Amino acid sequence: MASFRYFVIVTLLSISVFLFDRAYSSTIGVQHVSKLLRIQDSERASPSVQLAAVRAVVERVFPSLSSSFDFRIISKERCGGESCFTLNNHPTSRIRGTPAILIGGFTGVELLSGLHWYLKYWCGAHISWDKTGGIQLASVPNTGSLPRIQDAGILIKRPVPWNYYQNAVTSSYSFAWWDWERWEKEIDWMALQGINLPLAFTGQEAIWQKVFQNFNITSSELDDFFGGPAFLAWSRMGNLHRWGGPLPQSWLDQQLMMQKKILARMYELGMTPVLPAFSGNVPAALKHVFPAAKIERLGNWFTVGSDSRWCCTYLLDATDPLFIEIGKAFIKQQLKEYGRSGHIYNCDTFDENTPPVDEPEYISSLGAAIFEGMQSGDDEAVWLMQGWLFSYDPFWRPPQMKALLHSVPVGKMVVLDLFAEVLPIWTTSEQFYGVPYIWCMLHNFAANVEMYGVLDAVGSGPVEARMSENSTMVGVGMSMEGIEQNPVVYDLMSEMAFQHKTVDVEMWVNLYSKRRYGKFVQTMQDSWNILYHTIYNCTDGAYDKNRDVIVSFPDVDPSFISIAQIFSPKNQKHMIALSRRDSLKDLTDTFDQPHLWYSTSEVIRALELFIQSGAKLSGSNTYRYDLVDLTRQALAKYANQLFLKVIESYKLKDLETLGFLSQKFLELVYDMDTLLACHEGFLLGPWLESAKQLAQNREEEKQFEWNARTQITMWFDNTDEEASLLRDYGNKYWSGLLRDYYGPRAAIYFKYLQEGLQKGSGFDLEGWRHDWVKLTNDWQKSRKTFPVKVSGNALNTSSWLYDKYLRDPETRPFDH
Numbered sequence: 001m002a003s004f005r006y007f008v009i010v011t012l013l014s015i016s017v018f019l020f021d022r023a024y025s026s027t028i029g030v031q032h033v034s035k036l037l038r039i040q041d042s043e044r045a046s047p048s049v050q051l052a053a054v055r056a057v058v059e060r061v062f063p064s065l066s067s068s069f070d071f072r073i074i075s076k077e078r079c080g081g082e083s084c085f086t087l088n089n090h091p092t093s094r095i096r097g098t099p100a101i102l103i104g105g106f107t108g109v110e111l112l113s114g115l116h117w118y119l120k121y122w123c124g125a126h127i128s129w130d131k132t133g134g135i136q137l138a139s140v141p142n143t144g145s146l147p148r149i150q151d152a153g154i155l156i157k158r159p160v161p162w163n164y165y166q167n168a169v170t171s172s173y174s175f176a177w178w179d180w181e182r183w184e185k186e187i188d189w190m191a192l193q194g195i196n197l198p199l200a201f202t203g204q205e206a207i208w209q210k211v212f213q214n215f216n217i218t219s220s221e222l223d224d225f226f227g228g229p230a231f232l233a234w235s236r237m238g239n240l241h242r243w244g245g246p247l248p249q250s251w252l253d254q255q256l257m258m259q260k261k262i263l264a265r266m267y268e269l270g271m272t273p274v275l276p277a278f279s280g281n282v283p284a285a286l287k288h289v290f291p292a293a294k295i296e297r298l299g300n301w302f303t304v305g306s307d308s309r310w311c312c313t314y315l316l317d318a319t320d321p322l323f324i325e326i327g328k329a330f331i332k333q334q335l336k337e338y339g340r341s342g343h344i345y346n347c348d349t350f351d352e353n354t355p356p357v358d359e360p361e362y363i364s365s366l367g368a369a370i371f372e373g374m375q376s377g378d379d380e381a382v383w384l385m386q387g388w389l390f391s392y393d394p395f396w397r398p399p400q401m402k403a404l405l406h407s408v409p410v411g412k413m414v415v416l417d418l419f420a421e422v423l424p425i426w427t428t429s430e431q432f433y434g435v436p437y438i439w440c441m442l443h444n445f446a447a448n449v450e451m452y453g454v455l456d457a458v459g460s461g462p463v464e465a466r467m468s469e470n471s472t473m474v475g476v477g478m479s480m481e482g483i484e485q486n487p488v489v490y491d492l493m494s495e496m497a498f499q500h501k502t503v504d505v506e507m508w509v510n511l512y513s514k515r516r517y518g519k520f521v522q523t524m525q526d527s528w529n530i531l532y533h534t535i536y537n538c539t540d541g542a543y544d545k546n547r548d549v550i551v552s553f554p555d556v557d558p559s560f561i562s563i564a565q566i567f568s569p570k571n572q573k574h575m576i577a578l579s580r581r582d583s584l585k586d587l588t589d590t591f592d593q594p595h596l597w598y599s600t601s602e603v604i605r606a607l608e609l610f611i612q613s614g615a616k617l618s619g620s621n622t623y624r625y626d627l628v629d630l631t632r633q634a635l636a637k638y639a640n641q642l643f644l645k646v647i648e649s650y651k652l653k654d655l656e657t658l659g660f661l662s663q664k665f666l667e668l669v670y671d672m673d674t675l676l677a678c679h680e681g682f683l684l685g686p687w688l689e690s691a692k693q694l695a696q697n698r699e700e701e702k703q704f705e706w707n708a709r710t711q712i713t714m715w716f717d718n719t720d721e722e723a724s725l726l727r728d729y730g731n732k733y734w735s736g737l738l739r740d741y742y743g744p745r746a747a748i749y750f751k752y753l754q755e756g757l758q759k760g761s762g763f764d765l766e767g768w769r770h771d772w773v774k775l776t777n778d779w780q781k782s783r784k785t786f787p788v789k790v791s792g793n794a795l796n797t798s799s800w801l802y803d804k805y806l807r808d809p810e811t812r813p814f815d816h
Contacts (some may be wrong), residue, residue, distance in 0.1 A: 026082075029436035029472035030161060032411035036382055037161055040342055044270050047073035050108035053268035057112055057188045061135070062119075068143050070099040071111045079106055079157055083196075085114030087154040100146040107270025110158075113194040113498065117156065122147045126515040126622065127192055128487035130185070131681035133622030138518035156498050158194075159466055162272075163497035164416065164438050164477030165190055166199035168348060168386060172233035173447040173482040173730065175202070177690035177708065183262055191269050193494035197438075197475065198266065199346060200273035203259030205232065206252040207337060211329045212283060221285035223247070229691070230707035237351055238281035239301040243310040243716065244707045250696040256337070263338055272342035274384055275334055277374045278327035279349040280316045287314060294320040298353060302725040303717050310717055315353060318369035327373020335378065343380040344414070350404075351386060354395045360403035367407025375412075383408060386479075387437070388418045390425050398429075405435045416440050417465075418479050421457040422541060426465055431472040438475035439465045441493045447482020448546035449682070449733040451633045453489040453536040459503035462496045484681065487622075488512060488536065506532060517620045524617065527609035534598035534606070535633070547592045548636045549643040550669055550742050551731035553749060554592070555723055555772075557765050558647050594640045604806050607634050611802060614795040624794040628679045631798040632733055635672055638805055639665065646750070655757045662750035669743040671801055676735035677787065678794040684736030685786035687712070702783070709780045713741060718777075721770050736786035741779050748772055 030037075044050070051071055058066045070090055076082060086104035093100045101118060105111035119125035123146070124139035141147070178186070190198055205226050212222060227235030228244020229251060235241060266273045287295045294317035303311040316323050335341060349370055355363055374381040390396050396404075405413065415437040417425050426437060439462045443453065462476045476496050483490075491512065492503070506529075513528040514520050538544065546552065554561065607630050617623040642665050649657040676682035691708035695701035712734075715726035752768045755761075 027160065027466060027471040027473050028434075029431075029474040032436050032472070033161075033382070033414065033474055035411065036343060036380065039380055040272055041076070043340070043342075044107060045268050049268055050111075050270050053265070054108045054111045054191075057191060057269075058115070060184070061188055061192070062115075062137070064137075065140070065143065067097075068100045068146055069115060070102050072102065072104045073108075073111070074104040074106060076106055078104065079155070082157045083107065083110055083161060084155055084157040085110040085117070086156075087114055087118055087149050089149050089151070089153075093148070096144065100144075101149065107196065108268065109191050109194060109196045109270050112191040112269070114156070116192040116194075117498070118149075120515060122149070124515050124518065126491070126512075126518075127189070128491065128622070129189065129484045131484040131625075132487040133516075133620075133625040133681070136516060136518050136620065136622050138620070139515070157500075158498060159463075159500050160473055160475050160497075162197040162438060162475030162477075163193075163195045163494070164197040164199075164274075164440065164475055164479070165195040166201075167418075167442070167479045167481050168199070168201070168237065168346070168351070169233040169446075169481050170199075170483065171201045172230055172711070174484065176230050176232075176711075177687070177694055177704075178258075179690070179693070180258060180261055182690075183258065184265065187262065187265050187269070190271070193490075194497040195478075195494070196271050197344070197477070198271060198273055200259065200263060200266065201233075201236070201276055201346075202262055203252075203256040204236070204276050205247060206256035207330065207333050209252060211326065211333050212286075214329060215286065215326065216289050217283055217285050219249070221283055224285075225283035228707045229694075229704055230711040234301075236276070236279075236281065237348060238279065238298065238313045238315060238353055240303075240310050240716075241284075241313050244703075244710065248696070248700055248703075250700065251694070254694070260338065267340070272344060274344045274346050275338075275341055276330075277345035277347040277370075277381075277383070278323070278330045279347050279370070280318055280323060282314050282316045282326070284314050286316070290322055293317075293322045296356065301352070304719055304722050304724065307717055315349075318349065318366040318373075323369055324373045324376055327370070328376040331374055331377025331381070341378060343378055344382045344384050345374050345378075346384045346386075347374070348386050348389075350389050350393075352389075352393075354393060355400075358395060358400055360399045363400055363403040364407040367404045371408040371412065381412070383413045385413060385415050386418050387415045387425055387432075390429070391419050391423050401429065402433050405433050410434060411436065414438060414474060416477060416479060418442050420465070421454050421461055424461065424465070426468075426473070431468070431470055434472060436472050436474040438477045439473055440477040440479040441489075442479050442481075443489055443493075444480040444482050444485060445545045446730045447485070448551075448731055449485055449629075449632070450544065450546040450548075451486060451531075451535045451629060452538060452544050453486055454538050455489065455492060455505050455509070455532060455536045456539075458489065458493050458496065459505040459508065463499065463502045487625075488516075509536075516622050516626070517617050519616070521613045521616050523609045524613040527606040527613070530602055530606040530609070531630075534602050538597045540597050542595050542597060544595055545729075546731060547594045547728075549594065549640050550636060550672070550738065550746070551733060552592070552594075552728040553742070553745055553772075555727070555769065557763050558650050558753060559763065561644070561647050563644055563648050563651075594637075596637065596640075600634070600637050601809070603630075603637075604634050607631060607798075607802060607806070611795070611799050614799075618795045625679050625681050627798050628675060628682060628794050631675055631801060632672060632682070634806055635668065635675070635801060636733070639668055639672075642668065646753070650753050650757065653757055655754065658750075658754060658757065662753070666743055666747055666750070668805065669738050669746060671804070672733070673735050673738040673743070674792060675794075675797050675801055676733060676738065678790055678792040678797050680790050682733060682735055683787060683790070684732070684734040684740075685788040687732075687734070688786060689788055705783065706780055709782070712737065713780060714773075714776045718773055720773060721766060723769060723773055723776075727776075740784070740786075741775075745772055745775055748775065 083106045088102045090099045090102040092098040103114040126136040223246035224242050226247045231244045296315050300306040300311045417437050418440050419442040420439045421441045466473045509532045646661045691704040692701045695704050712730045714724045715729050716724040718724045748771045756763045
């Protein structure tokens with residue numbers, strides 16, 4: 001421990017000196033938003049309120065350490081004019097029973113960030129979500145023996161003012177069923193990670209209900225407008241309506257109360273919540289109330305057969321006077337309900353909804369009107385916009401992009417460079433043509449379970465963007481679609497909110513391994529070295545959407561699956577699709593090859609080292625999570641290869657081998673289910689039970705559970721013979737889901753393969769689809785319960801499966 005602390009303290013000392021000696025130079029972007037920053041600073045909760053909130057977080061998260069730390073709110077002048085935290089030995093630290101460390105910070109978030117930094121780099125502690133192993137404090141010395149700070153103290157500034165959090169769809173993929181207890185934990189986690197600009201979308205349907213009633217839209221007409229609880233994100237974006245609904249009034253009221261609690265806690269900690277704004281998405285009934293309004297019906301968004309019950313929503317043209325009227329009413333209603341705002345509002349009118357005209361003048365008028373709707377409700381409003389549209393939609397060429405970005409005064413729009421770790425827009429758009437932006441890591445789609453990351457890009461990208469010539473960067477952010485996965489990636493990314501220099505990621509990963517499990521174990525260090533250079537070193541620019549065969553079974557005639565083509569080197573890399581819509585549409589009649597960017601044999605070696613470390617680490621919850629996840633990862637790629645051997649035997653008309661390999665695949669699925677049951681981070685039960693617990697009666701319970709089940713399987717609508725275009729988009733490696741759904745589905749496909757060979761009739765694609773769709777519909781309506789507690793020993797189960805499937809290279813279908 002002493003040598004570990006010495007190395008880190010020396011490193012931090014160099015950072016501290018660097019910050020004290022270096023004249024701080026903000027980016028051009030920060031200068032543009034300086035007025036807003038001053039306003040937000042003046043409106044923060046009082047120091048006493050923030051300090052009370054900080055101490056409450058410490059009592060909840062680190063009760064045994066609460067007496068060891070003292071906190072002080074400090075001015076920006078102490079920080080050289082920026083946000084910062086300071087670490088010092090407490091003046092009374094030599095006296096037994098008094099606090100050891102004094103932490104100063106500009107806001108409550110900075111104070112908790114400073115606490116996290118101290119625990120991380122002086123005590124070797126680690127903080128992650130409960131489902132990914134939780135908090136590791138075993139390495140923290142007892143109260144009274146905490147490591148001292150060097151006498152000069154430590155000052156750490158934010159290089160840019162904002163640390164953003166969430167994606168517009170995280171609210172549905174991860175937060176859909178949260179109660180206050182879970183929300184409170186997340187806000188605590190946010191503060192410890194330094195997040196000060198979180199999206200706050202909960203409860204907005206209740207606000208919309210009140211607003212639209214003032215425009216003569218009835219509650220029953222809104223039943224057709226709002227999606228169900230698991231699909232609200234896409235209802236809000238105008239992609240769908242009513243799917244999974246209607247929303248009960250109890251849900252609307254309950255979520256509004258939740259939002260008020262969420263916002264109150266965020267403000268108490270000094271955060272700036274980002275509220276929603278009007279994007280033009282309106283109920284169909286508005287067209288009848290205002291027949292002269294310019295209201296356009298949008299095209300089909302992934303429904304089968306353009307089903308009007310769910311598709312083709314209505315968009316009010318931003319240039320219509322009614323747009324500004326509704327936009328103002330919505331902002332005003334939020335201010336009335338919540339009492340205040342942070343003056344930043346999210347609006348994504350054009351996210352997968354392309355403007356009807358590409359004339360720059362028209363696009364500029366749209367943007368100006370959207371902003372006027374916000375500003376008319378809040379004089380200090382700033383528009384926060386996701387930059388995803390610039391990544392995937394070829395409509396947005398430079399003239400159109402400039403027209404939108406320059407449609408509002410400079411400093412009144414902030415863009416999220418949403419996918420910057422893989423496809424940064426700042427580098428190709430002259431820093432968003434002078435508009436302030438936030439460098440974001442997207443990383444995860446649909447809360448899929450997949451070990452994946454681009455750690456080098458995370459450790460250097462934000463620094464390079466900020467230090468670039470004429471930088472307009474004003475923040476960093478995490479914009480994942482789903483949370484509670486890949487804790488190493490989020491640990492590094494959250495740290496970038498305070499890093500002024502590019503991180504030596506290899507050295508950082510070595511420290512991470514020690515912190516993650518609370519002790520140094522050489523075999524674990526060696527394993528993480530492999531993982532850093534393989535799984536967490538994806539450099540192929542791929543759109544990483546988990547399409548492993550188990551969780552995303554190919555809906556295709558096997559004759560169209562070419563073994564040679566799949567394993568040709570050029571097909572080991574997937575180019576990013578121009579549009580998520582196009583790439584998903586293609587899935588209906590092709591085999592969407594799983595993404596593989598690393599040597600599977602090297603990762604199997606890493607797993608072997610993980611298992612060897614179990615004798616020293618099996619008592620660690622963080623170790624057990626990682627062990628289950630890594631075993632799952634290795635077996636999932638093995639399953640992809642095994643499936644191709646099944647197809648090969650079918651093409652060779654080898655019925656005996658086909659039967660043997662099919663059974664082996666199904667056995668693997670059930671074995672993986674047993675593995676996933678060994679850790680609470682991989683259970684289906686909690687997702688379903690949390691949905692039911694928010695219901696007020698039996699009918700709501702059935703509706704909410706259907707929502708929860710449908711999102712992770714078929715996702716959207718289907719016919720008896722045609723699956724949803726979004727099938728398996730929200731797939732999960734969860735115990736219960738493999739055994740009860742993925743396994744039976746694969747069994748149906750293999751049955752049709754064998755029958756096709758036996759009869760010589762070929763593969764009955766229509767028959768397979770009919771049976772699969774029926775299985776899915778029945779499963780989505782099922783009320784079967786699943787465990788919410790773990791069962792089995794993670795180390796024993798992983799060792800058994802490694803021996804059974806992975807130890808002998810000769811037994812692997814293919815070895816890369």
